Amino acid sequence: MIERSAQGVRVPxxxxxxxxxxxxxCRNGVEHALALGYRHIDTAQGxxxxxxxxxxxxxxxxxxxEVWLTTKLKPEWFGAADAAVKTxxxxxxxxxxxxxxxxxxxxNENVPLEETFAALxxxxxxxxxxxxxxxxxxxxxxxxxxxxAPVLVNQVEYHPYLHQRFLLDVMHDLDMLLTAYCPLAQGxxxxxxxxxxxxxxxxxxxxxxxxxxxxxxxxxxxIPKAASAKHREANLGALDxxxxxxxxxxxxxxxxxxxxxxxxxAPTWERT
Ligand SMILES: NC(=O)c1ccc[n+]([C@@H]2O[C@H](COP(=O)([O-])OP(=O)(O)OC[C@H]3O[C@@H](n4cnc5c(N)ncnc54)[C@H](OP(=O)(O)O)[C@@H]3O)[C@@H](O)[C@H]2O)c1
Numbered sequence: 691m692i693e694r695s696a697q698g699v700r701v702p703x704x705x706x707x708x709x710x711x712x713x714x715x716c717r718n719g720v721e722h723a724l725a726l727g728y729r730h731i732d733t734a735q736g737x738x739x740x741x742x743x744x745x746x747x748x749x750x751x752x753x754x755x756e757v758w759l760t761t762k763l764k765p766e767w768f769g770a771a772d773a774a775v776k777t778x779x780x781x782x783x784x785x786x787x788x789x790x791x792x793x794x795x796x797x798n799e800n801v802p803l804e805e806t807f808a809a810l811x812x813x814x815x816x817x818x819x820x821x822x823x824x825x826x827x828x829x830x831x832x833x834x835x836x837x838x839a840p841v842l843v844n845q846v847e848y849h850p851y852l853h854q855r856f857l858l859d860v861m862h863d864l865d866m867l868l869t870a871y872c873p874l875a876q877g878x879x880x881x882x883x884x885x886x887x888x889x890x891x892x893x894x895x896x897x898x899x900x901x902x903x904x905x906x907x908x909x910x911x912x913i914p915k916a917a918s919a920k921h922r923e924a925n926l927g928a929l930d931x932x933x934x935x936x937x938x939x940x941x942x943x944x945x946x947x948x949x950x951x952x953x954x955x956a957p958t959w960e961r962t
Contacts, residue, residue, distance in 0.1 A: 691703070691729055691929070692704065692905060692929055694867050694908075694910065696842055696843075696861075696865050696909065697840060697865050699821060699842055701730065701758055701790075701791075701867060701911055702728075702729040702730035702758050702911070703730075703905050703910075703911045703912070704728070704730065704901065704911070704912060704913075704925070704926070704928060704929060705728065705730030705731060705732050705758070705760070705912070705913035706719075706720070706728045706731050706732065706913065706914070706916070706922070707732045707913040707915035708720065708731065708732060708733045708737060708743055709737050710737070710915065710917075711737075711742075711915070711917055712737075712738060712739050712742065713742060715917055716739045716742035716743060717742040717746045717749070718746065719746065719919075719922070720742070720743050720745075720746025720747060721746040721747075721749045721750045722919055722922060723746075723922055724746070724747065724750035724752045726922060726923055726926060727926060728922075728926070729752075729756060729758060730757070730913070731743060731747065731759050731760070732913040733759075733760065733761050733762075733784075734761055734762035734764075734793075734795055735761065735762060735764045735767075735795070736764055736795060740761060740783035740784050741783045741784070741785075743759075743784060744783060747759070747784070747786070748785055757790075758790045759789050759790050760790060760791040760792075760823075760869075761780050761789050762792070762793040762794070762795035762825060762845075763776060763777060763780075763792060763793070763795060765795060765796045765797070765798035768794065768798045768801040768805070769801050769805065769806075770805050770806075770808070772809075773806050774810060777792060777810065777813055777818070778813070778818070780792075781818060787817075787818070788817055788818050789818075789820065790820045790821060791820065791821045791822075791823050791842065791843060792810070792813075792819045792821070792822055792823070793822075793823045793824060793825040793843065794806060794822075794825065794827075794835075795825050796825065796826045796953075796955060797824075797826065797827055797828075797831055797957050803834065803838055803839075804838055807822070810822065821842040821843070822839055822840070822841050823843035823844065823845065824841055824845075825844065825846065825871075826846060826956065826957065827844050827846075827957070828857075828957050828958070828959060829856045829857050829859075829860045829960055830960060831957065832844050832866070833860060833864065836864045836866065841866065842866060842867060843866060843867045843869050843911075844857065844860075844861070844866060844868055845868075845869040845871055846869075846870070846871065847871055847949060847950060847951050848868065848870035848872070848873065848912075849870065849872055849873055849874065849878075849879065849904075849948075850879065850882070850885070850900060850903065850941045850942075850944040851875055851945065851946050851948035852945070852946070852947065852948055852949055852950075853942070854870075856961075858907070858909060858910075861909045862908075862909060866909070867909050867910070867911055868909055868911070869910075869911045869912070869913060870904050870910055870911070870912040870913070871951070872950050873901055873904050873912040874897050874900055874901070875900075875948065876950055879896050879897060879899075880897055881896070882896060882944070884940055884941070884943075884944060885899050885944075888933070888937050888940065888941075891937075894927060895924060895927070897921070897924065897928075898924065898925070898928045898931075899933065899937075900941070901914060901925060901928035902931065902933050903933060903937075903938060903941040906933055947961070
């Protein structure tokens with residue numbers, strides 16, 4: 691498995707995203723992903739599937755310390771009274787002693803970051819949360835968070851249709867990793883003529899090329915979701931080939947402002 695590292699921490703570059711997967715689909719999906727060789731699983735309190743993710747992990751028989759497990763704290767729980775309690779509830783639901791990464795799922799301007807990090811510090815000190823991170827933070831917000839705590843990751847939407855140049859500069863400056871969510875643009879990449887042509891040249895699929903483009907960038911990890919066993923297996927095929935520089939550029943050139951996840955509570959995105 692390819693890894694990315696920051697702050698001396700190594701993270702498997704290709705993870706398995708679990709949003710919109712619940713019940714047996716999630717339980718069996720996580721177990722199958724781990725059997726296939728995935729070693730990075732992404733969940734969130736907001737997905738309502740932490741219990742099933744934990745059951746899939748337990749059933750897989752893969753030792754806990756061989757899996758990078760990420761969950762996310764809901765913004766409504768960022769206050770001092772809730773942050774630690776709700777994180778403990780996640781650990782209980784997942785059936786684990788610790789998570790590798792706890793992300794603040796979306797910015798919440800109503801709670802100072804200092805308060806949230808202070809509330810989570812005992813969990814970090816006791817090894818219940820190995821690393822802290824953020825998600826959907828703008829470059830400015832990321833710098834603010836990193837000035838307060840050793841946040842390792844910012845998880846954001848990233849695919850060929852939405853560039854993250856400014857955030858990637860921040861990741862470099864602050865020694866952090868960017869985890870790409872919606873790395874397949876929720877399936878849109880599979881019918882892109884430019885990506886299809888590059889895929890044909892390598893005997894690969896467009897999804898594998900889109901993932902490869904992300905994984906060939908420094909500081910980037912990706913977490914495609916695949917409810918289908920066939921897709922789960924296929925996505926691992928992103929790990930065993932290389933795109934040429936001109937092919938990387940061809941994918942960068944697809945850039946537009948195609949943001950797929952933009953709820954009303956999203957921050958004002960910085961595009962300059
Ligand atoms: N932090 C956040 O706010 C946030 C927001 C959104 C997502 N996420 C995380 O990122 C993960 C991925 O994002 P996403 O699920 O929205 O989008 P995505 O991974 O870009 O796309 C998933 C879609 O692509 C399909 N697919 C997967 N592999 C494929 C392949 N090899 N060929 C063709 N189609 C394929 C899946 O189909 P099947 O499922 O039918 O296999 C599904 O419909 C989520 O599961 C979640 O863990 C985080």
